Amino acid sequence: MGAIFHYNPDRPFRESPDLYLCYWGKERCAPLHSFGPGVRDIYKIHFIHSGRGMVKVEGETFSLTGGQAFLAYPERVIFYQADEEDPWTYSWIGFDGEQVAEILSRTRLTPARPVFPMDTQLMPQLYELLNEAEESTATRDLRLQALLQAFMTRLIELVPASVYADSARTQAKDAYIHRCLDFLHSHYSEELTVAQLASMVGLDRKYLSSLFKRAMGMPPQQYLLHYRMDKACSFLRKGHYSIAEVARSVGYQDALLFSKMFKKTVGASPSDYRVQWKKSDIMP
Numbered sequence: 001m002g003a004i005f006h007y008n009p010d011r012p013f014r015e016s017p018d019l020y021l022c023y024w025g026k027e028r029c030a031p032l033h034s035f036g037p038g039v040r041d042i043y044k045i046h047f048i049h050s051g052r053g054m055v056k057v058e059g060e061t062f063s064l065t066g067g068q069a070f071l072a073y074p075e076r077v078i079f080y081q082a083d084e085e086d087p088w089t090y091s092w093i094g095f096d097g098e099q100v101a102e103i104l105s106r107t108r109l110t111p112a113r114p115v116f117p118m119d120t121q122l123m124p125q126l127y128e129l130l131n132e133a134e135e136s137t138a139t140r141d142l143r144l145q146a147l148l149q150a151f152m153t154r155l156i157e158l159v160p161a162s163v164y165a166d167s168a169r170t171q172a173k174d175a176y177i178h179r180c181l182d183f184l185h186s187h188y189s190e191e192l193t194v195a196q197l198a199s200m201v202g203l204d205r206k207y208l209s210s211l212f213k214r215a216m217g218m219p220p221q222q223y224l225l226h227y228r229m230d231k232a233c234s235f236l237r238k239g240h241y242s243i244a245e246v247a248r249s250v251g252y253q254d255a256l257l258f259s260k261m262f263k264k265t266v267g268a269s270p271s272d273y274r275v276q277w278k279k280s281d282i283m284p
Contacts, residue, residue, distance in 0.1 A: 003025060003026075004027065005023060005024075006024050006025060006131065007022070008021050008023060008144060010140060010141040010144070016097075016098055017096075017097050017098070018099040019095065019103070019148060019149065020095060020097045020148075021144050021145065021148045022042055022094040022096060023093070024091070024094070024130045025091065026089075026090070026092070027089070029053075029082040029088055029090070030087060031082060031083070032084050033081070033082045034079065034081035036078055036079035036080065037077050037079040038077065038079075039074070039075050040072045040073075040074050040075075040076075040094075042095065042096040043095050044094045044095075045069055045070070045072075045092060045093055046069060046080070046090045046091070047069045047091050047092065047124070047127075048065065048066050048068050048069060048070075048089070048090045049066055049088075049182040050088065050179065050182045051065070051082065051083060051086045051087050051089055052064065052065045052087070052088055053081055053083050053087065053088040054083075055070050055080040055115065056078070056080070057076065057077070057078045057112065057114060058112035059112075060113075062114075064088070064115060066175060066179050066182060067118055067175040067178030068118065069115070069116055069117070070114045071104075071109055071114040073111045073114070074096070078114075093130070093151070095148060105161070106156045106160065107159045107161055108159050109159060116158065116159045117158065119154055120181065120216060122151060123151070124178065124181045124182065124185065126151060132234065133147060173211060173215070176203060177212060179201050180197055180201060180212060180220065183197060184197070185227065188228050188231065189249055189251045190251060194209055194219075208220070225261065225265060226265065228250040229250075229261070231249070231250050232246050232247075232249075232262060232270070233273065235249055236274045237277050243255055243258070243259065243271065246258070246270065
């Protein structure tokens with residue numbers, strides 16, 4: 001997958017906005033793919049979903065892997081490069097605004113210490129959420145702004161200025177969860193088992209299930225079910241796919257079984273959900 005860029009089509013309401021999302025994107029990098037040494041003209045955060053790479057900034061070198069992220073500050077020289085054997089896949093957001101410096105001052109991030117762990121809720125799916133918001137023409141500007149503000153809120157909560165270190169054990173557990181999430185999000189349309197997931201990350205199946213449940217509030221099977229149904233809702237809202245096509249797209253070869261699980265999870269049959277969505281979409 002080459003680099004995919006999305007630029008915010010809605011210009012800010014005034015020349016110097018408080019907080020503004022400029023663009024976002026995602027890329028599965030080639031071995032040794034790099035940027036710099038160079039500078040950015042706005043703030044840019046990369047979220048590493050899988051693979052490895054390195055970042056050099058302010059004379060320091062950081063080795064990063066899936067489940068971590070780093071912030072490139074404007075007008076600060078930075079160099080980053082994908083690993084040769086296991087190049088990273090990352091997504092990114094670029095943003096700017098008069099409030100950004102004050103917001104970041106509430107975190108422990110600095111130009112010399114730009115690395116932080118991703119959370120398990122918002123950041124792994126931020127790229128997809130922004131894409132979905134982009135499709136909502138009538139409310140696009142509000143939804144994109146809301147997602148950026150939600151991210152900033154989560155960032156402050158995740159790496160507050162008063163906290164300077166996370167335990168190595170906690171970071172290791174977070175990395176396992178992020179690898180699992182990336183695998184589930186990339187392969188949700190396929191037949192998946194917890195045993196496959198455990199083998200992929202090199203953990204015991206029962207231990208992984210327990211670790212995943214503590215982090216996500218539900219076991220892997222339930223998380224996958226909800227993720228599939230969220231994707232199914234998105235397909236149904238587009239309006240031009242059959243129920244069978246949606247079922248196969250989210251990992252169900254049996255459309256009847258899909259409809260049963262959809263109704264159990266969402267509370268309405270796929271056809272009823274689509275009708276309800278169309279009605280709500282045309283309401284004044």
